[in-house]
Amino acid sequence: MTSYIREFLGMEKPKGYYTELASEIEKKDAEYHAFTTLNRKIIDCSDGSVPFTTKANICVKGIETTAGSKMLKGYLPPFDATVVERMLNDGKFSFLGETNMDEFGFGTFGLNTEVPARNAFDKDYVAGGSSSGAAVATAMLKYHVAISESTGGSIATPAALNGVVGFTPTYGAVSRYGLIDYANSLDKIGVMARSADDARMVFDIIKGKDEYDTTCAVEKINDEGKDKIYIIRELMEKTEPAIKKAFEKMVDGVGKSYEIKEVSMPILAEAIAPYYIIAMAEASTNLAKYTGYKYGLQYGEFNRRYNDFFTEARSNFGIEAKRRIILGTFIRSESVKDKYYTKALAVRRMIIKEMAKLLNDGFMLSPTLPIPTPRVSDAMKLTSVQNYAMDIFTIPPNLGGFPHITFPYDYMDGMPMGAQLITGHANDYALLDFVSEWEKGFQYKYKHNLGSL
Amino acid sequence: MEDREFERLLKITRLKLTEKEKETARKDIEEIIGYFDRIDKIKTTEKPAYQPTEIPTRLRKDEIVPFPDADALKKQSKLHDGYILGPKL
Numbered sequence: 389m390t391s392y393i394r395e396f397l398g399m400e401k402p403k404g405y406y407t408e409l410a411s412e413i414e415k416k417d418a419e420y421h422a423f424t425t426l427n428r429k430i431i432d433c434s435d436g437s438v439p440f441t442t443k444a445n446i447c448v449k450g451i452e453t454t455a456g457s458k459m460l461k462g463y464l465p466p467f468d469a470t471v472v473e474r475m476l477n478d479g480k481f482s483f484l485g486e487t488n489m490d491e492f493g494f495g496t497f498g499l500n501t502e503v504p505a506r507n508a509f510d511k512d513y514v515a516g517g518s519s520s521g522a523a524v525a526t527a528m529l530k531y532h533v534a535i536s537e538s539t540g541g542s543i544a545t546p547a548a549l550n551g552v553v554g555f556t557p558t559y560g561a562v563s564r565y566g567l568i569d570y571a572n573s574l575d576k577i578g579v580m581a582r583s584a585d586d587a588r589m590v591f592d593i594i595k596g597k598d599e600y601d602t603t604c605a606v607e608k609i610n611d612e613g614k615d616k617i618y619i620i621r622e623l624m625e626k627t628e629p630a631i632k633k634a635f636e637k638m639v640d641g642v643g644k645s646y647e648i649k650e651v652s653m654p655i656l657a658e659a660i661a662p663y664y665i666i667a668m669a670e671a672s673t674n675l676a677k678y679t680g681y682k683y684g685l686q687y688g689e690f691n692r693r694y695n696d697f698f699t700e701a702r703s704n705f706g707i708e709a710k711r712r713i714i715l716g717t718f719i720r721s722e723s724v725k726d727k728y729y730t731k732a733l734a735v736r737r738m739i740i741k742e743m744a745k746l747l748n749d750g751f752m753l754s755p756t757l758p759i760p761t762p763r764v765s766d767a768m769k770l771t772s773v774q775n776y777a778m779d780i781f782t783i784p785p786n787l788g789g790f791p792h793i794t795f796p797y798d799y800m801d802g803m804p805m806g807a808q809l810i811t812g813h814a815n816d817y818a819l820l821d822f823v824s825e826w827e828k829g830f831q832y833k834y835k836h837n838l839g840s841l
Numbered sequence: 842m843e844d845r846e847f848e849r850l851l852k853i854t855r856l857k858l859t860e861k862e863k864e865t866a867r868k869d870i871e872e873i874i875g876y877f878d879r880i881d882k883i884k885t886t887e888k889p890a891y892q893p894t895e896i897p898t899r900l901r902k903d904e905i906v907p908f909p910d911a912d913a914l915k916k917q918s919k920l921h922d923g924y925i926l927g928p929k930l
Binding site: 462661717728771 | 842847851854858866870877880881882885889891896899900901909916926
């Protein structure tokens, strides 16, 4: 069992440890841009506790929380999100800062923001998104956990690209009170850590009912082990040969303990379109509330005409946000709503039913991404549709609200590769058990270990 | 997408794009909609799933609970006599 949290709590920290840590982070972060806010007050209040960070779309009282958008510049939440309150009340953790992200979560590679985070293994490569900073911070700091959030793969993708554990719980297992919404029927708060046991410890603190979030309705988390692992043929066909080869080698090893079955589920290769239709439809309604005078950005030109005021204020959205607002609004138009939005919701039910049937009997395992880590320069050349295609493995569990975990399984040219394991609704502990076992036979690598003792 | 439809969407979403941004955005949006059209080929008789899991209707008691720090909320905005200032109607 590997727990950096327990190790840290059991160690004597030298005087000035947190001051030194904050300085080290500041220096390193000038290159990697993992943090949007560094809480220097941690030095005064840490009391030997473990630093934790939150993605910049999770409200922390008095800390500028922008969700990576100019539209929320200057927004100081007057309250803590439930997950933050629970972490602070637990007593083992101190708030270290907020982490970088794609604007409102709109991105696969972490590039849709003013200053993108860079991969912790090599700055020329993407950090992954949208929880880019959470993954980079986890890969940089030895003793730290990150509270993160996923809509369509925003925990799994950056965790895989930075070689850390990324755990996305069942939809409705963790309260979202205080989360700045992207798409309400898809958003889930989860954890990134350097070990499955640390992710479990944090999950146990943040999960559970919350009267401020009626969708937080999962009663009990199970731990139902499986003896079969399913690999989906149609998804593997979309995978680049180098990734496929490394993944198959890993599966051969896992095959000693599990029965491996390749199965066909063609609908999963079609999950990208329904996912983006639902996500954009919901995002376009959520972003309607940013009007330049109530939250964050104060446009202030009150002498302007009503519509001109909003239009000018809303010009502060980034281009990907604008694209999604326009598309989401189009999709919800009366003339095409049934063709796109209602159909996507029906396809979602179809996907959930097919996946649930299979997951009742075994896990699903795949690479987390179909390609090796791209360079920033290459990722910037991708079209929107090419970008969306990178989410082929992460979308099915996110669309269906199924818990999933990504973990490092190999390194190619010095860059980590992640695999993704999925299980049925509310069987989250089984994933954490699987990765705990995996960690007994596989040593994770890190380039940085800030805060080592 | 026709010009008229694109302009209608910009108007109702209160978004302004430069001519260059419009050109790029339209091209992207058409490519994305073309991709979304794949959904037509999927045959299904399922009902829409508005949420991925079943969520029971569970409401809080209908009672007034004061917000712990209402003044902090007001500090976000420009105020006039305690009211949040907004654009004129």
